[in-house]
Amino acid sequence: MWAGNVWRASLFGVPCRRPAQSALAQLRGILEAEMEGIREAGNWKSERVIMSRQGPHIHVGGVSGGILNFCANNYLGLSSHPEVIQAGLQALEEFGAGLSSVRFICGTQSVHKNLEAKIARFHQREDAILCPSCFDANAGLFEALLTPEDAVLSDELNHASIIDGIRLCKANKYRYGHLDMADLEAKLQEAQKHRLRLVATDGAFSMDGDIAPLQEICHLTSRYGALVFVDE
Structure with missing residues (x-):
């Protein structure tokens, strides 16, 4: 029987000590060593507390x-x-203060629907969905659209949120060279065997300041019957 997460029954019914404390000590040692390595590499980041x-x-x-x-x-x-x-x-x-629930259960309020309607009208679309953050929007998109029958083609320098979203979905994954349209075309040709093909790219690559050649990307996707996702 368990008692305070310490004792457990042995194979023969004789109580034995669960090595919980030694496991925690082992974990603590591993984490401390990893943190020390981060410090030595100069990658340790301390919080700066803003007072205004x-x-x-x-x-x-x-x-x-x-x-x-x-x-x-x-x-x-x-x-x-x-x-x-x-x-x-x-x-x-x-x-x-707060919704007291997620939107899907009982957290949708009139302010959400009003804002979504305004955003949809602004972008001349049928509808819009609010997400808690841009990261969450990208993380949830690909899994909702793509299945193992499909393929997603991603610029190698896409934002981490796009990369994480692609990892979460079960689509076949292709990565093309940064802004390399010849490589993208080669990957589109390779991905023709899949049901849907979706090219994912940042519009503006924030770390490098590069701008995606959207006209060329759309030209290629039109030629090969693929979709385009642009993160703006």
């Missing part, structure tokens, strides 16, 4: 005076915009 609103100028704990912030995604300054803050306060008053 997000913006181009922020106050960080342990640093006197303000510093410039070049690493946030707050390109338009909307996170601290007075109208956005006021809208957030109004939403808190009307809908409360």
Whole structure:
């Protein structure tokens, strides 16, 4: 019988000590060694605690005076915009703090549907779906669209969210050279045996600043009967 996650019954019914503590000690030793290796390689990242609103100028704990912030995604300054803050306060008053459930069960509210309708109209599409983050959107897309009968062709420098999403799906996977249209065409020819072919690319590759040649990609996919997914 189990008792406090320590004891277990042996094959002959005689209680024996479960080596839980030694296993935890072993795990701790492994993790400490890995963390030390990260430190020695110069890859250790410590948190910088922001003591102010997000913006181009922020106050960080342990640093006197303000510093410039070049690493946030707050390109338009909307996170601290007075109208956005006021809208957030109004939403808190009307809908409360949090959904209390995932959208699929009982977490869909009128604000979601209204925003999705506006986004769909803006992009001239039938509908739109809100996701908690861009990463989640890419992580969930490919598994929903593709099966083992299909193929996905991915630029080798696509964002990590695209790569993770492709890994989660069961489609056949092809990787073509970064912005290499000749290689993409060769992979499209190789993938013709599959039911659907989907070419996945960033529109703007944020780490390198490259822009995908969408006209050429669409020309190739049209020639070979494939679909195009662009992460913007």
